[in-house]
Amino acid sequence: MSRTKGDTSQLQSVKNGMRILRLYTMERPEWGVTEIAVSLGLNKSTASRLISDLCKEGYLEKNSATGKYRLGLSLLTLSGVVQSTLEIAREAMDTLERLVDTLQEAAHVSILEKANVTYLCKVDCKHPVRLMSHVGKLNPACCTSSGKILLAELSEREVRQLYADGLPKMGPQSVETIEELLDDLRTVREQGYAVCIDEMHEDSVSIGAPIRDYTGRVIAAVSIVGPRQRITAAKIPEFAKAVVDAGKEISRKLGVMEP
Amino acid sequence: MRYPSVSREQVSSLRNALRLLGLFHMDRPELNVSEMAEELQVGVSTAYRLANTLLEEGFLVKDPHTRMYRLAASLMGMGQIIIARTELCRLSSGALMKLVERSGETTHLAIVQDNQVFYLNKIDGEHPVYLMSHAGRKLPVHCTSTGQAIIAFRPEEEIKRLIEMGLPAYTRNTITDRERFRARLEQIRKEGYALSVEELHEGVTSLAAPVRLPSGESVASVSIAGPSRRINRMSIPRLARLVMEAAAEVSAKLADRRDGKRTGK
Numbered sequence: 001m002s003r004t005k006g007d008t009s010q011l012q013s014v015k016n017g018m019r020i021l022r023l024y025t026m027e028r029p030e031w032g033v034t035e036i037a038v039s040l041g042l043n044k045s046t047a048s049r050l051i052s053d054l055c056k057e058g059y060l061e062k063n064s065a066t067g068k069y070r071l072g073l074s075l076l077t078l079s080g081v082v083q084s085t086l087e088i089a090r091e092a093m094d095t096l097e098r099l100v101d102t103l104q105e106a107a108h109v110s111i112l113e114k115a116n117v118t119y120l121c122k123v124d125c126k127h128p129v130r131l132m133s134h135v136g137k138l139n140p141a142c143c144t145s146s147g148k149i150l151l152a153e154l155s156e157r158e159v160r161q162l163y164a165d166g167l168p169k170m171g172p173q174s175v176e177t178i179e180e181l182l183d184d185l186r187t188v189r190e191q192g193y194a195v196c197i198d199e200m201h202e203d204s205v206s207i208g209a210p211i212r213d214y215t216g217r218v219i220a221a222v223s224i225v226g227p228r229q230r231i232t233a234a235k236i237p238e239f240a241k242a243v244v245d246a247g248k249e250i251s252r253k254l255g256v257m258e259p
Numbered sequence: 260m261r262y263p264s265v266s267r268e269q270v271s272s273l274r275n276a277l278r279l280l281g282l283f284h285m286d287r288p289e290l291n292v293s294e295m296a297e298e299l300q301v302g303v304s305t306a307y308r309l310a311n312t313l314l315e316e317g318f319l320v321k322d323p324h325t326r327m328y329r330l331a332a333s334l335m336g337m338g339q340i341i342i343a344r345t346e347l348c349r350l351s352s353g354a355l356m357k358l359v360e361r362s363g364e365t366t367h368l369a370i371v372q373d374n375q376v377f378y379l380n381k382i383d384g385e386h387p388v389y390l391m392s393h394a395g396r397k398l399p400v401h402c403t404s405t406g407q408a409i410i411a412f413r414p415e416e417e418i419k420r421l422i423e424m425g426l427p428a429y430t431r432n433t434i435t436d437r438e439r440f441r442a443r444l445e446q447i448r449k450e451g452y453a454l455s456v457e458e459l460h461e462g463v464t465s466l467a468a469p470v471r472l473p474s475g476e477s478v479a480s481v482s483i484a485g486p487s488r489r490i491n492r493m494s495i496p497r498l499a500r501l502v503m504e505a506a507a508e509v510s511a512k513l514a515d516r517r518d519g520k521r522t523g524k
Contacts, residue, residue, distance in 0.1 A: 010272035011312045017273040018316035024337065029344040050273060057277040071341050073377065073395065078280055079338020080378070080393030082330045085288040111332055113317055118333040136336025 016042060017050045021059060021071070026134065030068040079136065088211065088220050089121040091253040096123045096222070099246045103239055105226035109211065109250070111219070112150035115162045117141045120220065142167050142181050143174040143199040145208030146221035151181070152188040153210075153218040159185065173198035193240045197228065205231040207240050209247035213254055222247045275299055276309045280318060280330065285393060289327040338394060347479055348380050350512040351470070355382050355481065358505040362498055364483040364490065366505075367392060369405035369467070371413075374424060376406040384485070392484070398459065401426045401440060402433045404467035405482045407453040408506075411444040412469050412477035418444065432457045452499045453480075457487060464490040466499055468506035473514050481506040 019040055023031055031039075037047035051069060054060040058074035083089070092109045099107045100123045107125075110117040116138040141147025142163070151159055163178050173196075175181045188194045194208045208223035224231075224243055231239060282290060282298050290298075296306035310328055313319040319328045342348045351368050358366045359382050368380040375397045392398075400406030400421055410418055418441075426435045434440045447453045452468040467482035483490070483502055490498060 011308060013273045014276040014309065014312045015316055017276065018313065018318055021337065022316075024340055026340055026343060029340055053273045054277070057274055057281070059277055070344060071337055073341065073372070074277070074281065075334065075337040075395075076341045076379070077395035077397065078283065078330055079335045079341075080381075080395035081283050081285050081288065082332055082334050083338070084285045084393035084396075085329075086332070113320065113331055113333055116317075116333070118331075118336070120332055120335075134336065134339045136333050136339055138333050138336065 013050060016040060016046070017054055017059075020047075020050060020054060021075070024071050030063060030066060030070050032068045036069075083135075086120055088250070088254065092121060092211070092220075092222065092250045093123075095246050095249045095253075096121065099123075099222070099224065099242060100125050103224055103226075103242055105224045105231065105239075107222065107224045107246075108146065110144075110146040110150070110221050110223065112141055112147070113138065115141050117144050117147040117150065117221070125226070139200060140168045140170060143170040143196060144223070145194040145196045145206040145225075146223040147208075148184055148188050148194040148196065149208045149210050149221040149223075150218065152185040152194070156182060171198045171201050171204070175199065193244050195236060195240065203228050205236075207231070207236065207243050209240070209244040210251075211247050211254070212251040219254075220250075222250060272309070275301060275305075276313060279306070279309050279313065283330045285396070289322070289325075289329050291327050295328075342380060342394065345379060346516070347470075347509075347513075350516060351380065351479075351481065351509045354505045354508040354512075355380065357508075358481065358483065358501055359384050362483050362501050364485045364498070365392075367405060367467075367482045367484065368479060368509075369403075369409070369482065370479045371400055371406060371409045374400065374421065376400050376403050376409070378405075379479070384483075399427070399429070402429050402455060402458040404453040404455040404465040404484075405480045407443065407447055407455065408467035408469045408480040408482070409477045411447040411453065412471060412475065414476070429459050430457050430461055434458065450499075451503050454495065454499070462487055466490070466495065466502050468499075468503040470506050470509045470513065472510075472517075478513070479509070481509060 020036055023036065023039055033044060033047055033051060037044045051060060058072040060069045061072040063070055088109060096107045096109065105125050106122060108119045108122045110119050118138050119135050121135060141151050159182065160178060167175060167181065175184060196206045204225060205228050206223050206225040208221045210218040211220040211222055213219045222243060278299060279295055282295060292307045292310055293303055295310060296303045299306060310319060314321055317333060318331055320331050321328050355366045355368060364384040366382050367378050369376050369378050378392055378394050378396045381392055381394045400410055410421055422437050422440060426440055428435050434443055452466055454466050456464045463484060464487040465482050465484035467480040469477035470479040470481060471477050481502060483498060
């Protein structure tokens, strides 16, 4: 067997192992061997071998009551390492809390991971939460306001590369073509904030603004999200100003000098 | 089988990738490829390929300027899934929140695993202490209040095993003498809580009480931690009472839960 072929199949086992971990969600925290094999299109014996490795390193553990597997405590350690070393999340918390107090809607700080946004921290509003989100959750960038803020920082070529396989369809109004998305990103760059209505979920509005580091580069986004009845078209300009100001305040804490 | 060695290599490649993720630490959140190679004892090109596969799968991110790798923030989502599905976390979150409100200090829920203290949950207080701990952090048993509170109520074989592994010093206050350590455990059993005044970190004091089964054996502990200038002789009696109440509340919930299971509720 040639060396390159051996390398490829070894890396394939790394990829498949990581894809097993990615199957887990809040809604589905336990998976059986067959379920894993079917979802990823693997042989049952391959899946068993990968699961056994993941268990040995503490990334999965077997629930003896159900015979299924759940995420292991090694992942809690990694999650804690990320959480404890996130400077932005620490600096942003006070500002987020004030934003939620003022607007009475949930607020997040997010960053871009490939074509997804992930929430670094969130503050819930006092209204009952209808939109499920939690720290570390991934959402497609092209249908969220925070995602558009972050995508607007990339070059056209980079955006086209990210969406070479097309755009995911989420809410009823999510953008469908790359040209439409590039248009949206131009608007976002011009106005300095992003608004998404019914793009991620039906009846949800989100407004996002940039957070910059000391070099002026957009490194994260601050956003609020709520239902359309509360964030009406008439209120959007006022809400957008509050979100943009929050983004500037967090940027200042990170060392950005106002021009 | 024609290629028995290939399948063994495949296995070790995934395990190496998982160990690579484990190299990241709160005191060392960024690594470059040669550091990874050295720690994993693999070649630089192997480390590079593993890191890039983890990058492609979204578990690592790379700073384009410094070429250093970090853990991806989406890993926090997996931590949240674990906390939500862990019975001990679910049963204790109410008591921990109440303890934070009443004490104003950062609280932890800890277990002992593989001879180390493991924080299952952490809730920040009014004055968050960022640099000490996080959910998922592992620390030594003998010089933490969380570890001492658990081990004091464990069977003699476990205590003996811990002592035989050695009691290394972390600060001037760490108990390194076997007899003194046993006397400390006796004191914890009498008073119902453990107090570590700068036994692990200079400047940090913590208090912990055990979560116990009806048999009396401990399974976890609840603690608060903060700067020694705030957690001091004046405040300790009140804080110790709050910690013991919180731990007792979790113990009661655990007992209810087990009774419920037995009677098929």
